[in-house]
Amino acid sequence: MKPRVVYYQISALAKRDFHIWQSYRTQVTTSLLGIIFGLVSWAVLGHYSNQSVPEYDTTYVSFLIMGILIYNFSVPIATGLQSKLNPATLETVFMSGLGRVVFVVGSLTFNMLFTAATIIPQLLIALVWFGVKLDVDYVSLILSVLISLVIVVSLAMIDLGVKVVTKQADPILWAIIIAQGIASGMLYPLQALNTYVPNASTIAFVIPFTWIYHLIRLSTLAGASITDPTIALTFLGAAAYCAVLLPICYGIMKWGISRAKKDGTLGWY
Amino acid sequence: MDYAIEVKDVVKRYPFARTSAQGGRNIFKAVLGLGRSEKVALNGATFHVEKGETFGLLGPNGAGKTTMIKILSTLLTFEQGKVMVNGIDVLRDPGRVVQNLQTVLTGTVGFEWRLTAKQSLHFYAALYGLEREEAEKRIESLIDAMNLRGYENQMYQRFSSGLGRRLLLARALLMDAPILLFDEPTANLDPVSAVRFRKVIKDLSVKRGKTVLLATHNMYEAQELCDHIAIVDKGRIIANGTPTEVRRLTGGKVKIEMGVLLPEGLTEEVFVRQLEVVPMVSNVTVRPSNDRKLRVAVEGETDVDINALLKTILTNGVVVRTLETSYPTLEDAFVTLTTRASQ
Numbered sequence: 320m321k322p323r324v325v326y327y328q329i330s331a332l333a334k335r336d337f338h339i340w341q342s343y344r345t346q347v348t349t350s351l352l353g354i355i356f357g358l359v360s361w362a363v364l365g366h367y368s369n370q371s372v373p374e375y376d377t378t379y380v381s382f383l384i385m386g387i388l389i390y391n392f393s394v395p396i397a398t399g400l401q402s403k404l405n406p407a408t409l410e411t412v413f414m415s416g417l418g419r420v421v422f423v424v425g426s427l428t429f430n431m432l433f434t435a436a437t438i439i440p441q442l443l444i445a446l447v448w449f450g451v452k453l454d455v456d457y458v459s460l461i462l463s464v465l466i467s468l469v470i471v472v473s474l475a476m477i478d479l480g481v482k483v484v485t486k487q488a489d490p491i492l493w494a495i496i497i498a499q500g501i502a503s504g505m506l507y508p509l510q511a512l513n514t515y516v517p518n519a520s521t522i523a524f525v526i527p528f529t530w531i532y533h534l535i536r537l538s539t540l541a542g543a544s545i546t547d548p549t550i551a552l553t554f555l556g557a558a559a560y561c562a563v564l565l566p567i568c569y570g571i572m573k574w575g576i577s578r579a580k581k582d583g584t585l586g587w588y
Numbered sequence: 589m590d591y592a593i594e595v596k597d598v599v600k601r602y603p604f605a606r607t608s609a610q611g612g613r614n615i616f617k618a619v620l621g622l623g624r625s626e627k628v629a630l631n632g633a634t635f636h637v638e639k640g641e642t643f644g645l646l647g648p649n650g651a652g653k654t655t656m657i658k659i660l661s662t663l664l665t666f667e668q669g670k671v672m673v674n675g676i677d678v679l680r681d682p683g684r685v686v687q688n689l690q691t692v693l694t695g696t697v698g699f700e701w702r703l704t705a706k707q708s709l710h711f712y713a714a715l716y717g718l719e720r721e722e723a724e725k726r727i728e729s730l731i732d733a734m735n736l737r738g739y740e741n742q743m744y745q746r747f748s749s750g751l752g753r754r755l756l757l758a759r760a761l762l763m764d765a766p767i768l769l770f771d772e773p774t775a776n777l778d779p780v781s782a783v784r785f786r787k788v789i790k791d792l793s794v795k796r797g798k799t800v801l802l803a804t805h806n807m808y809e810a811q812e813l814c815d816h817i818a819i820v821d822k823g824r825i826i827a828n829g830t831p832t833e834v835r836r837l838t839g840g841k842v843k844i845e846m847g848v849l850l851p852e853g854l855t856e857e858v859f860v861r862q863l864e865v866v867p868m869v870s871n872v873t874v875r876p877s878n879d880r881k882l883r884v885a886v887e888g889e890t891d892v893d894i895n896a897l898l899k900t901i902l903t904n905g906v907v908v909r910t911l912e913t914s915y916p917t918l919e920d921a922f923v924t925l926t927t928r929a930s931q
Contacts, residue, residue, distance in 0.1 A: 324717040331714030335700060335707070342702040342743075411698035411759075414661050415715035416686040580665045583602050583629075583658065586697070 325421055332425030333432065336403075340429065351437065354391060358441050361387050362449045372508050375540040381451040382540065386505040388441055389535050392434045393467060393528065394496060397474035399430040404482055410586040419572060423476055431468070452540075459538030459545055462554055467531040469561045473568035474527060480568075480575030486587055491571075499528035509533075527564060530557045590675060592767050592799040593637040593660065598669035600630040600655055600823070629655040630666065631823035637816070639766075642793045642800040644814035644831075646807070646918075648926055652823040653803035654694065657771045660801070661691040673767065689767035690760035694775060698756055701745040705736060705755050708744060709762065716763045723762075730758040734788075750781035757788065768792060770802040774809060782809075789813055807919040819922060821929045831918055836890050838924040840916025841870065844886040844894065847877070851905035856882065862900055868892035881909075890915060 340347065365383035372382040403426040412422065445451040474492060481489040499505060502512060502523045509529070512519035523529045534557055537543040543550040579585040603624040630652045637643040647653050658664040659671055662682035671678045674688045699708045706727065713723035731740050734754040739747070747755065753773070760768060773789060774782035790813055792798040804810055810817050811831050819827040819834065827834050850859060856874055863872045863886060871887040886897065894913070901908060 320717070327714040327717065327720075331711050335703065335711050338707055339700060339702045405700070407697045408700060410658075410661075410663050410693065411712075412715065414663060414686055414691055415712060416683050417715050577665070580663060581603075583655070583664050585663055 320418070325418075328417060328421050329425040329428055332422070333428035336426070336429035340433070354437055355441065355444065358384070358387055358391075358444060359448075362445065365449075374508055374510065375536050376454075377452065377540040380449055381445075381453075382508065382536065383506060384445045384449060384451050385536055385540055386532060388438055388445070389467075389532050390499075390505050391441065392438055393471050393531050394499075395434050396427055396430050396468075396471040398478060398492065398496070399427050400475045400479045401482060404479070406586050413576075413585065419576060420569070423472060423479060423572070427472060427475055454540060454542035456538050456542045456544045459543055459550070459554075460535070462545065463531075463534035463538045466534060466554070466557045466561055469565060470527045470531055473561070473564045476568040476572040480572035483575045483579045483585065484582075486584065495527060498526045499532075502526060503529040504532045524556075524560075527560075530560060590639070591636040591672070592639045592641075592674060593643075593801060594670070594672040595636065595656070596634050596670045598630050598633045598656075598659065598666055598671060599628070600652070600659065600664065600666040601626040601628050602655075603627075628823055630659075632669070633820065633823060633825055634669075635818045635825050635828055637799060637801055639799055640793070640797050641815040642789070642802070642813050644810040644817040645801065645803040645820055646805060646810050646817055646922060647803075647820035648805060651820045653805075653820060654771055655823075656820070657691060657693070657769050657801075657803050660685075660689065660769055661693075662686055687763070688765055689769060690763055690765045691769040692753075692756045692760050692771065692773065694771040698759060699744040699752075702743055704741045704743055705747070705758075706731070706740040708755070709758060712759050713762050718762065726762055726764075727758075730761055733761075734758045749776045750778065750785075753777060753781070753785055757785075766797075767799045767801070770800065770804075772804055772806075773802055774804075774806065786813060807917065807922055811918045817918075819925055821926045824929075826929045827921070827925050834925075835916050835918055835921045838916065838921045840890065840920055840924070841887045842890050842892055842916070843914045844888070844892075844897065845910075845912045845914075846884045846886070846901075846908055847910035848882050848884055848901065849907040849909060850880040850882060851907075852880075854904055854906070859904065859906065862904065863897065866893070866897045866900055869897065 362380060362384050365380040368379065370379045371377070372379055375382060400423065417425075446453070474495065478489050478492045481491055502509075502519065503526050504523065505528075509520035509523050512523060516522075524533075534554070537550065537553070545551045545554055576585070604627045633652065633656065635643075635645075645653050645656060655664065659666055659678065660673060662678055662685050665679060673685045676684045676688065678685050700711075703711065709727045709730070710723060713727060718726065731737055734757060736751070736754055736758065739751055744752070744755070770789065774785050777785060786809060789800060789802070793800050793813075800813075802809070802813065814831060816829065817827075817831055817834055818825045827837055829837070850856070856876070859882075860872050860874055863869060863884070866888075868889040869886055869892060870889065873885045875883040875885075877883055886892075888897075898908070
């Protein structure tokens with residue numbers, strides 16, 4: 320398919336979601352305020368238990384706020400396909416011959432743009448109000464964001480593949496999100512886990528979100544450059560992780576859609 | 589011969605999951621496909637649709653019509669058989685199949701409730717890969733052609749069923765595909781909207797040369813629109829042909845009812861005997877009205893020679909005051925065939 324057609328398709332899916340989103344004006348306001356109030360309450364908590372986090376050469380409040388920003392960016396994208404499995408339109412959308420990957424990426428594009436846009440005011444609050452100190456390496460940051468997007472799109476594919484079959488909760492993504500809350504280092508450094516389980520900080524890298532938290536913190540708080548061999552190795556590890564995760568997740572999505580087509584339940588809810 | 593649609597020995601079984609008392613399913617069983625039995629939806633269905641014709645797939649509820657439409661639309665896979673659309677295998681190359689056909693599914697599904705009609709059409713135009721300018725041109729012309737002007741900026745949730753169907757058709761025509769599939773095209777429409785919608789479907793075939801396949805249990809609609817029909821029951825095609833051919837399959841009789849005035853000297857018995865010897869007449873019943881007036885009901889084969897019948901009547905000086913003929917309808921044939929199949 321021509322790249323221009325793929326671009327039209329992705330932007331059409333994003334525009335659709337934008338039109339629907341802006342038609343719920345009150346909900347838009349309340350959800351934006353909710354994000355900001357959530358951030359502020361966590362930041363206040365972080366401020367009162369402030370310690371240094373040597374792993375990223377930063378303070379705990381900076382570590383925590385960055386963790387919350389990453390959560391606010393990545394989790395809504397990973398879980399964003401749920402509302403796109405609309406029984407009224409899914410069959411018609413698939414009848415258009417739209418590719419599975421284009422469907423996933425296009426259906427997540429608005430979510431990505433929206434969450435990225437909401438990060439800006441949150442970041443400003445973090446910088447101005449709570450004195451978060453950033454030390455950004457832009458090359459690392461771009462690579463971190465790209466790897467993070469591959470991971471969250473992969474997780475969204477699992478979500479699609481499972482939900483299109485079960486028509487209810489997706490236990491896989493649910494388990495991954497619960498695990499990231501406990502062991503991905505969103506609220507506390509991974510080393511804290513070693514107190515309870517030996518080598519837990521290494522095992523935690525099995526969870527996809529751990530890579531996202533670690534890479535983005537390295538590139539925004541510690542100013543880590545990929546010219547440093549240790550950092551380059553970390554990025555290579557993340558890329559290898561993606562190279563395994565992406566085809567598995569694509570396979571699960573493909574299986575789910577084929578299974579729904581076999582069962583005749585594609586348009587069911 | 590190159591058919592627009594060719595369906596050969598198709599078997600489709602649906603897994604039939606046992607649910608809990610609350611109607612829910614165990615999520616792990618759903619993923620692993622456990623605890624399921626199967627229900628046969630299509631059981632060796634075979635038919636073909638020629639290019640440019642309007643073909644009706646008739647059958648009672650649950651006969652397999654929607655399953656067939658969904659298989660053709662690449663929304664369903666099947667276990668056995670072969671389905672080709674314009675010579676393209678639907679299982680092997682679904683991407684090319686959907687470029688050759690468009691489907692209007694039953695009801696008013698297919699649109700986001702909070703998008704306007706125009707936003708929805710632009711959305712689908714982009715999914716079909718239409719260039720922006722071309723899409724804009726087609727959407728404007730379809731809004732006029734489908735009588736949607738004035739409603740194009742209204743949210744879909746405000747649309748009536750009739751408007752919704754017209755918007756569905758506009759969506760289906762965006763791509764200008766050569767084959768159009770309709771599942772119960774006039775279901776839930778009021779009589780006036782239904783008549784208008786049927787006219788649009790007829791024009792698509794007659795004026796624009798589209799191949800149309802419609803799944804319906806509306807016999808009038810099938811008789812009115814279709815060049816060929818197939819009756820499907822319990823997943824099998826039990827009759828196939830033109831509407832007239834299918835009507836004749838059941839051996840239905842033509843009924844000719846007349847009000848006549850007998851001349852002096854011609855008795856009722858003699859008149860009846862003369863009618864009974866007319867070729868293909870199988871039964872004659874007479875009900876006296878008053879004086880020499882009679883109500884006569886003649887039953888015969890569907891190709892009874894009405895001219896010969898009238899000639900016999902008129903040469904005897906009988907005056908025909910009223911005459912009414914009724915042929916077996918498609919509905920009669922449908923009921924007979926499906927009842928026979930279920931026995």
